[in-house]
Amino acid sequence: xxxxxxxxxxxxxxxxxxxxxxxxxxxxLSARLAGYAPGCSHxxxxxxxxxxxxxxxxxxxxxxxxxxxGVSREMFLRQLQEGAAMAKDQMDASQMVAAWRxxxxxxxxxxxxxxxxxxxxxxxxxxxxxxAMGDAELAGLVEAGSA
Numbered sequence: 001x002x003x004x005x006x007x008x009x010x011x012x013x014x015x016x017x018x019x020x021x022x023x024x025x026x027x028x029l030s031a032r033l034a035g036y037a038p039g040c041s042h043x044x045x046x047x048x049x050x051x052x053x054x055x056x057x058x059x060x061x062x063x064x065x066x067x068x069x070g071v072s073r074e075m076f077l078r079q080l081q082e083g084a085a086m087a088k089d090q091m092d093a094s095q096m097v098a099a100w101r102x103x104x105x106x107x108x109x110x111x112x113x114x115x116x117x118x119x120x121x122x123x124x125x126x127x128x129x130x131x132a133m134g135d136a137e138l139a140g141l142v143e144a145g146s147a
Contacts (some may be wrong), residue, residue: 007053011035015048020061077106 027045
């Protein structure tokens with residue numbers, strides 16, 4: 001994967017490197033270490049992670065790190081499953097749940113669901129009627145409703 005580091009400012013590049021390395025995936029700490037204002041580093045860190053070129057760079061750096069360490073996603077998940085099985089054998093429910101929670105996170109099971117509201121046919125018809133009305137007609141409706 002081609003890293004986007006050449007498209008980033010120096011502070012953005014430092015943020016990405018700290019986020020994957022010393023920042024331990026802590027956006028606020030990484031922002032402070034990269035030289036952003038400490039008082040608003042939590043906001044700055046979150047905003048930086050929303051930028052597509054930073055997200056791509058972070059993913060690329062994570063891939064390089066895992067490759068350098070010789071760790072694959074499959075190996076990681078397999079080890080977590082083994083840990084969950086060991087916790088089950090030891091009847092340690094909290095550790096078993098913790099292992100499965102990490103498996104769920106790695107598999108994306110905790111990603112927020114996006115529900116897009118779709119207006120009903122009746123609502124769409126009403127919206128079309130209101131959009132077709134002029135200002136005077138709309139003002140008359142507002143006055144009638146407040147009376």
